Amino acid sequence: MRIHLTALLCLCATLTLSLDASAQIGKRFPSERKVVKDPVTGTMLTFLTSKPHGDSKIYPTHPQWSSDGKWVVFRSRMAGDEAMAVNEQTGDIVQVTEGGYTGMLNLARKSMKLYFMRRADAGLQVVEADLGRVLSDSAKGKMLSAASYQRVAATLPASLQAGGDLALDADEEWVYFKVGQEEAARHMAPGAKVEPAFGPRKMGAGPNGIARLNVRTGEVRHVVSVPFQIGHIQANLWNPGELVFCWETGGKSPQRTWTVLADGSGLRPLYPEASYEWVTHEAVISKDEVAMAIMGHRAIPGAASSVAGPATGVGGANPGQDDGWGLTGTREKPTGLAIVNLRTRQMRIAGQTESGSGLWHVHGSSDGRFAVGDDFSRSVYLIDRSNSEMMMLTTGHKTTAADHPHPTFSADGTRIQIQSAMLSEDGRSLNIVVVPVPEAWLKRPSRP
Template sequence: MPSRLYTCAVLSAALCATLLSATASAQIGKRFPSERKVVRDPVTGTMLTFLTSKPHGDSKIYPTHPQWSADGKWVIFRSRLADGEALAVNEASGDIVQVSEGGYQGMLNLARKSMKLYFMRKPKDAGGGGLQIVEVDLARVFADSAAGKMQPAASYQRVAGILPDSLEAGGDMALDAGEEWVYFRVGKTEAARHLAPGAKIEPNFGPRNMGAGPNGIARMNVRTGEVRHVVSVPFQIGHIQANLFNPGEIVFCWETGGKSPQRTWTVLADGSGLRPLYPEAPYEWVTHEAVIGKDEVAMAIMGHRQIPGAAATVAGAATGVEGANPGQDDAWGPAGTREKPSGLAIVNLRTRQMTIAGQTPSGSGLWHVHGSSDGRWAVGDDFSRSVYLIDRRTREMTMLTTGHKTTAADHPHPTFNADGTRIEIQSAMLSQDGRTMNICIVPVPEAWLKRPAP
């Protein structure tokens, strides 16, 4: 009978072989079988196209960034199917292709004018230097993968530049509409170097102990590798996004993990024009801003909390599911009730006017929001993980899909494609464990698409 030590050695060797095999197989251009399924929503009847349907643990790119490749054919997403790597799924065929090799961190950035993907990467070898900005040639990856003639990863991936460790860069990154610069967050030390003398540094805000500054935004030229500082602010920065239709314009937020004293901000790439995007009142809970057009930003003004002293309503009722109805802590202050206007708000970057496109009559209200770039539609999800479409011209609202499980690992995060005909969400509708999500496409109803444009 073999000794325990020998058995462990054999198991370790087998494990090492498995890990080496997995590493060797984690190659750019690797293809996976289609998981595409079309499912009828059991409540609304909407035909949902699940581009992934197995329990790998998939998630979409955040709604602040493009989801589709520039040709409109591929949806880029994250998944443990190729752990630590980016994947693409063809919307028509369901073919899945790995589109990175060597890992990535932070946000995946798809160009809208070229078939390129950008992301940050920390080199795995000790001598690899600072954080890399990597460019992927998606057109070549897809073509060579389909032909079964993949070249080494360096043939498709280019290091556009390296960020020194002193910048403490990381987290969100955004590709400018001109596709020459990327914007990224820098840490406290670098941000402090560019703050005005005597600037008041904000402390943490709220029960999650987040929000303290300073933070900053810098930019790097993806052609030359040049790095320039954009702006420093005295608070924690989150969700950096570029105006995808107007080069040189940035939107970002004061991140606290909940209600912020002043959530939304905008600044130009040269550091000028820093201002609150939507100046909010203490009773307003503003969140989940997303640039949706050249002049417009959608955001949620939450109405998810009970009005103190008022009769109980479903708007403030607990669901009984932990995490399904967040933001109820008294420490957030008086914000987030329906005593004041709430709903899916759209702010014009030029006129600074705000309009509310719609709001659910009950429940949490709209939470993660987006809109079509032609100005026709707006979309949002709520705490029940239902997704609602709004006709911005008539203010009509309809539920597109529901049943995506409040126990899901994340929220639907609805995001329009470029022509405003389809919406991508992440959904746990098909999961057996109630948590694992898949990538799902929800169509704008044909009858709505036939309506006259505004």
């Protein structure tokens, strides 16, 4: 009996070690890299993942590539709920977190660091991961414990009701995050009007707030409170201490886009929108510019329409076709991929599809040359901002996909990352894809 018990204990220990190893930071996975020709446009698409792991890209409000430009970081169930990195050239895949994460992944632009939130017994932690060391040691096959690469910058007090988006400042000293209604209310002026829920999804009620954490010292400061629900907090990655965020309703907002400085001053609407405008999916694309979509996806009452809606059979796959949003999001007024200048406050529409939903998730190159957007068909369009020429880069990414393409430019403006179900057998599972800007377009003269 003693021998059997000893053998059983050894087996349990072996299984425990195996389980620990399977979830270890730095674990390497075989390359899945494939180059696939788009059957409609002919664009050569680089699938950095091609199996049904349930991959998804970081949201377009945040960087996708490591600071050295070699690795794309993404979310996946390949190693449980851990962040992964894939080398764009070799296809090598490496697990870069251990212990899970929640919310947004933040890649630093100046250093090979990754910042994220993680739930722990003590509360919500803000963690700094040394991405450079993880990738280097993984390549050498000499990994240390997870604590050697991951540093808890702070554990946030439960009273803050912290959560949601995390945004790393351009100075890489501060991160910004949302605080809950009770904490936000403490910082609001007495008698301030709090907004109720808006629209058919019953979202948007306030108050909410933004706070910031110094990742070196652990100091927490309140930034601002507003009377509505906050979504998509993002930092201007070229200008320290400048934020953009939105009033989140799950659809049309009374005033979608907002900006504020880190000390709480300068709070104002980024683009003051009219009641008939459906503004969504804002993304800071350069030091002075924010791209956003002014949607043209809804039919004009009483008029013939080519807009994608319930009549074309895609109403259930896309938002905004349900009732209760008012007479908004139609093409009776100008719509399209809009770019707002943070300094001059001027807005210019860079382009719009001739029919269908119009451009939906949008981004732009930081040099000001190009813009990009997807639409309800999951097609991706490139725009030359100097002359408004527009071309379809890729299509056929399946309206049944688990999420939308969410195109995002690389730092050098030469390629675009999307997520795609093109190779998915079930029509839902996503993979990580890099789409090149055509060489002929890159050779065009830069904007003055």
